[in-house]
Amino acid sequence: MYCVKKIKDDLFWVGGTDRRLALFENAYPIPRGVSYNAYVLKDEKTVLFDTVDWAVSSQLFENLEAVLGGRALDYVIVNHMEPDHCATLEEVVRRYPEVKVVCNAKTVDIIKQFFDFDIDSRAVIVKENDTFCTGKHTYTFVMAPMVHWPEVMVTYDTTDKILFSADAFGTFGAMNGNLFADEVNFERDWLDDARRYYTNIVGKYGASVQTLLKKAAGLDIQMICPLHGPVWRENIGWYVDKYLTWSSYAPEEKAVMIAYGSIYGNTENAANILACRLADRGIRNIAVYDVSSTHPSVMVAEAFRCSHLVFASATYNGGIFTSMERVLSDLKAHALQNRTVAVIENGSWGMVAARQMKDMIAGMKNMEILEPTVSIKSSLKAGQEADIEALADAIAASLAL
CATH class of the missing domain: 3.40.50.360 (Flavodoxin domain)
Structure with a gap:
């Protein structure tokens, strides 16, 4: 049975939650579990934003099938090729053989390292500030190398002002029904895990995070959809300020x-x-x-x-x-x-x-x-x-x- 969360009339969360995993990346304890976020847009063209870890693959495919409702999947945008977000990419290609993969050139090389499917014939290569139209929505791409892998990029919906932020603004912790950060007491219940996630996963790359934050400051961001943890639609500046502090190595x-x-x-x-x-x-x-x-x-x-x-x-x-x-x-x-x-x-x-x-x-x-x-x-x-x-x-x- 599927578990889908509606974000906008045409945008849906189709990810999964894992409360069984003891160590994230086989290194970091996650007693509260973790979520793997993926999103689907139903426009004139259909788009999947990233995939999920193999552990929750069945959740993804049930959700994806339910949202598409028989429609084909036209595109999958790969913001980050780490396996907790792209372990199921090859299975997406198998189930939707006409799908195109939107990514940057560095991502193609890493896809070839993990998988054997023919990426060259289906890759749509994008670079900094390129635009991509799906009908009602137009997207632009911002490269974010070393936040925290070299191929990372983020995708910005210029229509609805949504930033698909890859691993930036993510957090440890499984979702408990509420998708949005304003539906939970984030500072009380999530901030410690958000800080531990940032400092251990991304913390080494403060200069790269600062570069991304400067780029993001030029965008009108009304919502942030990260690859782990709650979606942000209110009080975004408070969370961005945390990232500014952490990435500058100033004491919080x-x-x-x-x-x-x-x-x-x-x-x-x-x-x-x-x-x-x-x-x-x-x-x-x-x-x-x-x-x-x-x-x-x-x-x-x-x-x-x-x-x-x-x-x-x-x-x-x-x-x-x-x-x-x-x-x-x-x-x-x-x-x-x-x-x-x-x-x-x-x-x-x-x-x-x-x-x-x-x-x-x-x-x-x-x-x-x-x-x-x-x-x-x-x-x-x-x-x-x-x-x-x-x-x-x-x-x-x-x-x-």
Whole structure:
């Protein structure tokens, strides 16, 4: 049985939802599932905007058949060739053998890497600012390379002012009946997943996102149809502002994230004491995480949100505690920058964690490292309260700037 959502009189959501998948891209936990969005236009010509992951292929084809109601499918527009959106492209071609594939030249090469069907005979190649008319609707195409693959483009409906935004403005999370962002409490229920999606999937490519946002600023956008998550038709500027902040690597909030890697609880104790001392100084926006029990994707998202970061690590095998090292490596890989950082180290002997953490942080752009560095030998001892107090003072003073 089909599950179709009407967006406009001639535009329909025909995607699918997956609540069974544990790891998106086999890397990121998605306890709330994920949606794979595809859209169909019924104009003088029929158009499918992207396809879906193979896991929800049956949902797509039931929905597509119901919407078309016996009509042929004339075109499929491929904005992004990643398999979670185009795994079923070859099956679309098999079921609708006359369909033409609208895409850019880079997309053709990637289609050939994934599939064996004859793309050359059915490709309609478009480039920046080309137009494409389906009858009532005229579309233009904006190239968006490295948001977050090299072939990515977005499609703009000049008639209804709708942006089909590929992976931009997407989010983790399965849809629960409501298609539109204004039908849910997005800031309360979806923002964390939206941030975690952006920072981990697209976050490395902030400069490319900024380029796309500048192009999009010249368009009159009344609706955004992303490939994951709710469709936007109200308060679009609020969400675009989030992307402007995230892609510029500016902190979203004045906040402190304390991440600790502790073996027997002594480094954890230091992190908790610091959190208490910060709270004593009137700081309310504090988040504390155990890097061994919190997925690195959460740490990446929180580091993008918070202005101030504290990394507290035991020394382990002559280096940084392994879970902490993974977090710092992920932050560097996702191009985190423009943060104020403090460091706490612990070691029973051969204490090197602070120096090595600072070396990793120094490899990131525009990172300020606060002093003092707190060093613990096995456990905090009487007399070291002053070290924690001094670090709390330094963080509080920096937050006040």
